[in-house]
Amino acid sequence: MDIPLPPWRQPSPTRARAARxxxxxxxxxxxxxxxxxxxxxxxxxxxxxxxxxxxxxxxxxxxxxxxxxxxxxxxxxxCRDIPIPAPDPARWQEQIKELARSGYEAMVRHGDVAKAAMAQIPTGPHAMRVSDAMFGLLLGAGMDPTKAGWALDRIFLYIVADAYENSLYLQRFGDSPERVHEYFVEFTGQLRDYYESLPASHYPHLRAHGEALTSGDGRQRFEFGLDMLVDGLARLIPAAPASE
Structure with missing residues (x-):
C-alpha cells in the first residue's frame, strides 16, 4: 500500500524535477x-x-x-534544402548560376552564418552534395577536373563573401533588406557627390564617372559578378572538333 511521505522526507525540488x-x-x-x-x-x-x-x-x-x-x-x-538541378550540359552556365543563387539565398536567410564557411572546406553531407553537383556541372560541360575544382573554389568564395558582407550591412544599418536598401541609396548618393567634387587634376576618372561608379544595388552587383565568373569559364572548355 502506498502511503504519503512525511513532510521532512519530501523530495527536494532538484530531485523532483522531471528528467530532461x-x-x-x-x-x-x-x-x-x-x-x-x-x-x-x-x-x-x-x-x-x-x-x-x-x-x-x-x-x-x-x-x-x-x-x-x-x-x-x-x-x-x-545547405540541406538547396535544390540541385538535374544536369543539362546545354544549360551548364545557367544551372551553375541557379545553384549559386540558391546557396547565396540560403546563407542570407541565416544572418551572418556565411562567416562560418570562410577559411574552411565544408565537409558536411549537405554542403558536399551541393559541391558535388556544381563540380559535376563543370565536368559535364567538358572542363578539366583541376580547373573545375579551382572554379568551384572561386565561385564558392564569391558567394560566401558576398553573403557575409550583406549580413554586415544588415547588422550595421538595419534589420531588414529594405532598410539596407535605403542606406545604400543614401550612401551612394553621398559617394557620387563626393567623387564629382574631387579635383580633376588628380582623380579625372572618378570625378567624371561618379554616377556609373555608384549605380546598381547589391543584388544587381551580385548578379554581375556571377555572370562575370561563370561566363568566363567558357574559355576553359576545349572547343569541340570542327565537323567535316
Whole structure:
C-alpha cells in the first residue's frame, strides 16, 4: 500500500524535477541557428547554446566536439534544402548560376552564418552534395577536373563573401533588406557627390564617372559578378572538333 511521505522526507525540488529528454545534435544545431538569427554568429558558444536547454556546456560535448564543429554543422544545415538541378550540359552556365543563387539565398536567410564557411572546406553531407553537383556541372560541360575544382573554389568564395558582407550591412544599418536598401541609396548618393567634387587634376576618372561608379544595388552587383565568373569559364572548355 502506498502511503504519503512525511513532510521532512519530501523530495527536494532538484530531485523532483522531471528528467530532461536527452539532447540531439539536430536540436543543438537548430538552437545555434536561432541564436545566429537573433544575435549573430559571434554570440554562439557551447555555453550559450547549452543555456537554451537550461543545462551546462558539458552536455553538448557528447554530440558536438567543439565550437568549430558546431559552426560546420550549422553551415551544413543551411545547405540541406538547396535544390540541385538535374544536369543539362546545354544549360551548364545557367544551372551553375541557379545553384549559386540558391546557396547565396540560403546563407542570407541565416544572418551572418556565411562567416562560418570562410577559411574552411565544408565537409558536411549537405554542403558536399551541393559541391558535388556544381563540380559535376563543370565536368559535364567538358572542363578539366583541376580547373573545375579551382572554379568551384572561386565561385564558392564569391558567394560566401558576398553573403557575409550583406549580413554586415544588415547588422550595421538595419534589420531588414529594405532598410539596407535605403542606406545604400543614401550612401551612394553621398559617394557620387563626393567623387564629382574631387579635383580633376588628380582623380579625372572618378570625378567624371561618379554616377556609373555608384549605380546598381547589391543584388544587381551580385548578379554581375556571377555572370562575370561563370561566363568566363567558357574559355576553359576545349572547343569541340570542327565537323567535316
Amino acid at each position: 529528454p536527452p539532447l540531439t545534435r539536430d536540436q543543438i544545431v537548430r538552437a545555434a541557428l536561432r541564436i545566429v538569427a537573433a544575435e549573430g554568429l559571434d554570440a554562439v558558444s557551447m555555453r550559450r547554446v547549452a543555456a537554451e536547454f537550461d543545462t551546462g556546456a558539458s552536455s553538448l560535448y557528447a554530440h558536438v566536439a567543439n565550437k568549430d564543429e558546431l559552426y560546420q554543422l550549422m553551415f551544413d544545415e543551411i
